[in-house]
Amino acid sequence: MLFDLPPDDVLYAALIARDAGYDGRAWVGVTTTGIFCRPSCPARKPKPENCKWFDAAGDCIAAGFRPCKRCKPLHDMADPSVADLLTALEADPEHRWSEGDVIARGFDPSTVRRAFKRAFGMTFLDLARQRRLALGFTELSAGRVVDAQVAAGFESASAFRRAFTRWLGIRPGDLPATSLLRATWITTPLGDMVAVADQHSLHLLEFTDRKALPTELKKLHARHPVSIGYFDIFDQLKSELDDFFAGCSATFTIPLTYHGTPFTQTVWDALRKIPAGRTQSYTNIAQTIDRPTATRAVARANGANQIAILIPCHRIIGADGSLTGYGGGLWRKDRLIAVEKSYADKDRP
Template sequence: MPRDDDTLFAALIARDPSYEGFAYVGVKTTGIFCRLTCPARKPKRTNVIFFSCRDAAQEAGFRPCLRCKPLDIKPPASEAFHTLKERIKTEPDRRWSAQDLKTLGYDPSTVRRAFQREYGVTFVQYARSQRLGLAVDTLQHGGSVTDAQLDAGYESGSGFREAINRLIGDAPVRTAAHQILTAQWLDTPIGAMLAVVDDAGIHLLEFAERKALPKEIKRLRERVGPIRFGHHPMIDRLAGELEQYFSGQLTAFAIPVVQKGTAFEAGVWDALRQIPAGQTRSYGALAAAMDRPNAVRAVARANGANQVAIIVPCHRVIGADGSMTGYGGKIWRKQWLLNHEQRMALSQSQT
């Protein structure tokens, strides 16, 4: 990724998130340093200096910005975003409306954009998905369809059944006969991720913008079972390990991965997990390590079929010429992850 000053200034003006974590800007006239994504008014080109890390900015005498908080691990989201997520947790069965948001002092259109930016759904859709998760719990514990329907805020039985079908792929009255997977959104420094788990481990972990995500969810329902939004101990464990990873304290995940695939795909995914953090492999090298030197294309396809990002590190596979090849979670995230892991590996080698 280019880091010359002209490119970095263009990224600053565009608030480009691809430099998040390894490029900062110092403003000479204020003595403050910021993330390139800082929402503050942009300074003149002659008044800025760029740094590759936070320590360098502080050593040069710059103070951290109070708006973008560059010393925090995660970029700050809007106050409304965090507050409303907490309100949904504490009031999971509440049916939210635009008037509710106005009463709390929030602009509904601003809230809608914030949730769409992070999760790809509106605030109302996000809240409803959480209510549907509670409704499925009601059904699984012997409650009636009518009780579950009212808990989820649906006056129409047909509307409730349609929503449940879209969410978990089965009619409500039959859910007790199936293994139910649990889904939840997790926030990371480089964007929201959808996690799907059960008691055995992780089935899916993907960034919200991944174009193949709807197909992956459909395939997961077909291979394993229906999905509902809710809370699960495995989600808590995953969130904890991801927090350690992004804070630079964890390079190898211990949480079990149970994504379903062919025997060959499973072999590729296992080979991916053997690549140490801070290192990369080409598709050819990965095929050779599996004693399948002629299966480079098949290895590439299996790499792309991986549904557990970061933990099964398909981002560590690059082109034979060292180029950043395709990555469903966006190329800039692949570069970010590789830079992050290289920093972790260097830090560990120096201790």
């Protein structure tokens, strides 16, 4: 089970002892270097506060860590195509990967597609595009569209604009230099996210591969122009997300600004009252807000949520206990519920 890890102090002791018994069961990402390693890595040991622990090498990649060149944490992955392609991607993250490249490395594209879907919930080409776009996003925040195009590995400025529009719904040339709302890129163990905020509150937080993201950004941009940049409030968001995934706290205190009808906002408030580690159904929420016959409307409001994780629509499951639809993908919903199980365990006597 993902995220089923021993306490951090146990893992850190294993790291200090270079305990190979934890190899393949846990990986450590070092925040000061951006590298992830096996517990048995012979490299100099980081301080405990600079360690982030993962139960899958893919989560390290998704969180932005690079594999260590000394302990080679990808070397013994079960599928050789996954290890080979991840290593190649790390060596040249700006390359515009295609199925032809996969074939040229001796792998069948359909087999690779299934292997990456199992390991990371996305295809290798999707992962490569995210890496390129993340590089371009950083450059774009400084207002350098041409540099962004180059950093993202696209062949032309127009190609980058098309990709940016496809993923985020906003053309770089249309973005103001500064505005009330600013967008930034955030990495999490479940993949990259886009956050939009003003100086005082968060307006949007979505996974970059969510199909509704372009539409949501266009709607925000129509109300208040969105520029790419940074506010101090993003530091708080990153810190609270880090604590959440580390199993330290499921409490988010960052202020939120809703963009929805009064009914939709009522549903979102009800979602935020579901304790971490617990789940409810659409029917439960409808009864909670005294609208017992509005189950379908509750489902629509749940699907319209554009602040993932903080408004925990992932805590809604079917009345029969099955996972229901989730805009970020059912694999992420399953992992979020697994993350929160530890919080439920803490609440039990």
